[in-house]
Amino acid sequence: MQSFFIFCSGADADLLDQCTAGERNKYAGIGATVFFTALMAFFAASYALFTVFDNYWIAGFFGFIWGLLIFNLDRYIVSTLKKSDKKINEIWQATPRILLAIIIAMVISKPLELKIFEKEIDQVLLEEKNAMTLENQEQVAALYEVEESAFAKAIQDLKQEITDKESEVNELYNTYIAEAEGRAGTNLLGKGPVYKEKREKHDAALAELTDLKAINAEKIEALETQMATLAEQEKAQIASTQPIIDKFDGLMARIEALNQLPFITSFFIFLLFLAIETSPIIAKLLSPRGEYDLKLEERLAVVENWVAQQRQQHAILLQTDREVNNRVYADIAEEDAIYNHRKRVARELMQQQADAFYKKNKKVLS
Structure with a gap:
């Protein structure tokens, strides 16, 4: 179970195996939050789609796809948030991710609000249907x-x-x-x-x-x-x-009916899902740099140094090759044999051009 939740957190499992149990528990907790958020997204989307298609299988299938999408987004958001020496850098990294988490929380919370306030929404819809029935009768009677x-x-x-x-x-x-x-x-x-x-x-x-x-x-x-x-x-x-x-x-009718209910209750439910959705990001922001972060930073530094060395070596090889080619062509340019060969080829080319010009004018005059 811990390994599964570590996978959900997007952390490097091999690197975490080299860390203490506390580090593994921390990332397992973050992964569990990501998993259960995706699970709630699955239920929310399934209910919302059931109100549209009125079919359990279709709603469940597309709800599962939506849950996977939310899971992937949350896992990406958490895994790409890196710890830094300066908090301002972490906050700058987290800002777009928090905005995305707010949007996801709004999308997830709305269908569940529809289910929670289903009876109240049905009452509002019943009143609207009665009003629409009377209005329809009046319109038809007018015809x-x-x-x-x-x-x-x-x-x-x-x-x-x-x-x-x-x-x-x-x-x-x-x-x-x-x-x-x-x-x-x-x-x-x-x-x-x-x-x-x-x-x-x-x-x-x-x-x-x-x-x-x-x-x-x-x-x-x-x-x-x-x-x-x-x-x-x-x-x-x-x-x-x-x-x-x-x-x-x-x-759409249920969402409109939900908007007619008191705002404060719906707002608190949204805040609940917002807290759940942003909790992994907030947890990473508030937590100090741990053993996993240091080891990950060390590994990234090794990779960056290796890449820098490879680039430097490629640059040196390119410069050396350019200098060798310049020297080779300079030496060739000073040889008489090359000069005489180019002179002979140029003479033959000029003779062929003159012959071709003569034949063309002769053909025009005839």
């Missing part, structure tokens, strides 16, 4: 409101037409009854010619009323059928859009 109003007005006009006709018939009835009783018209009691005329007018209006009721009843029935069809279409559209509202519980 059909014009047609429904037109149908309702047409039905009302047809009913009003019947009512007006009934009032007219009743008025004609009262008129011919008053004529028969001698209370109006000719003021003569009995059913005379005027009574018959008014009675016929009433009967004709009553027949018109009967026909109007039959015709308007058919029209009203047709309009009510269209209104019922329109109402069914409205219900169907509401039913088709409701599943979208019911599924309004994805990752």
Whole structure:
């Protein structure tokens, strides 16, 4: 177990074997922090991805990949932080690593906050879904409101037409009854010619009323059928859009709901993960230079000296080779045989150029 945690810390296991047990325990503790941070990152990412894909296997697979990524980053951050004689140098090294640790802590803590406050988030989402349902119903109703109003007005006009006709018939009835009783018209009691005329007018209006009721009843029935069809279409559209509202519980929706909860509780959870994420770096910053750091520094110094020697030797070899080449070519340049050979080659080249020029001009003139 100690060897595994030492591996997680990114320390040189062979070099630590040459150190005391205290040094090994220190780096095992740092490695354990790195491991458990990656483990929490795995759980956090798995839960966050489960809210997106709603599948345990997919969420677990990508959560495992994310956990490995966080493990590698933390291990790199801790292993590259070297101890120095001056604290300011260590702080300068640690600054970008601490910033990266803050970002990682934010990424890790958010999904776990979603799980911790799951019930409160569900309550917020339920209220938002109810509000969205009412708003959706109002919007859909607004789409059909014009047609429904037109149908309702047409039905009302047809009913009003019947009512007006009934009032007219009743008025004609009262008129011919008053004529028969001698209370109006000719003021003569009995059913005379005027009574018959008014009675016929009433009967004709009553027949018109009967026909109007039959015709308007058919029209009203047709309009009510269209209104019922329109109402069914409205219900169907509401039913088709409701599943979208019911599924309004994805990752982004939950994060938005989490932001509506009190900030202080969520902030303290973030501080907890920030402390866990930065604890290996802070531990290395606060701890004095130990046996492992001295041995590592000695080994790096040996490597640096060896590299410096190799560079110096390469530079000396290059300079020597350059001087030898200069001397060789200088000696060759002073030899008569080389001069005569170059002179003969130059003469042949000039003759060939002259011949080629002559042949080209001759060809042009011909």
